[in-house]
Amino acid sequence: MRPDYDPRDDPPWAMQLVVRAEKAEPPNHGAVCEATATAVVRLLTDPRAVEPDGEWREAVREWESRRIRKVTRRARGVRWPQAQELPGVTVEHAGAQVRAFPPGPMSEVPPELAKLQVAGLDLADAEEPSPPPEPPYAVIALNPDVTITTGKAAAQCGHAAQLLLRQGRRKDVKAWVDGGARVHLARDVPWDRCVKNATVAVRDGGFTEVPPGTMTAIAWIVRK
Template sequence: MRPDYDPLDDPPWAMQLVVRAEKADPPDHGAVCEAAATAVVRLLTDPHATEPEGEWREAVRAWESRRIRKVTRRARGVRWPEALALPGVTVERDGAQVRAFPPGPVSDVPPELAKLQVAGLDLADAEDPKPPPDAPYAAIALNPRVTMTTGKAAAQCGHAAQLLLREGGRRDVRAWTEGGLRVHLTRDAPWDRCVERAAIAVRDGGFTEVPPGTMTAIAWIVR
């Protein structure tokens, strides 16, 4: 048996995230990360995922009982409307569009998504990042000491937002949810200071790009 084998993660499940990345006008790195994080928590709080008869409810429950893997893919041209035709939640943020899909086994990804490229999504950041939105919002910071592609960073921001939704302080999460689940990628504060404020921290499973246990992202709610 493999030393990293986890019977609770067999078979492995993942949430698919698809980023619209047209060649002529690609989005920027930070906007994609914010849109991905927002799409994740909006799917998790959608009635399809929360109501007793919601069609995504059991899939979300089954996935969250395992490792909360996320796979970021990119789509352009006709591939984007094909992805939009599948059930999910789309978020637009400063020119970035990201769609989150109900989780499922990694061996049973819909063909419209399975054919989309996973590796290689690495976008430039905006020269002038947008200021934070009005509170309440979730502040997410990526570890500046860890190199990650945009696809990897977007997945980590999704993890951070999800953990904050599930494990953050009850009053803070209620305010954040009622305020529209806004997300801001914080880049203007020292990492160590952000760590002190953080309510949750993401430690990567080590499947791609970074060693297992690496702290990749942190998050807290600003009210």
């Protein structure tokens, strides 16, 4: 965030994230978190976001100069294909489908997204967590002492993946991104020890669910 930025000066910016959550067969909590983190990284590394003439480049630059905010919404029925028609990046993973959209002012969210519900996305986790993928992949762990909904957890995982992309060791990040930016949500990790060894940690801005400064997630890359 630029040092002279005051959030009162203009409308806040955010990256919109939409999770497909059908009533009959909803995805599980962990798969949504993993898919969201991957979607964020794939959008930020998409040519449209990184090439000098990329159509998303300026929006990403402007957003990353401010508070990094993400808003998770849910879609079902016809609302999901309607959201798919807008520019963005969709990730399908372990039964979850998540689409990330280029960031923009909260006051200018497209109507197809603005009408989607933000609060209340809270999904059950899988009975048996999925095993880690083949390296390279990113590990994200959520703070076991903080209770948050799936929507909030997905946004925190997106934050962690973004920080890892921007602050991780270049060789590790390149291998991770080149391998598809796969993510594994770790459960039952020794939190205190992992915090000390993690590459990045997310401290929440306090917009929803938790007080400002709460450490919500940590992340690191596994290469082998």
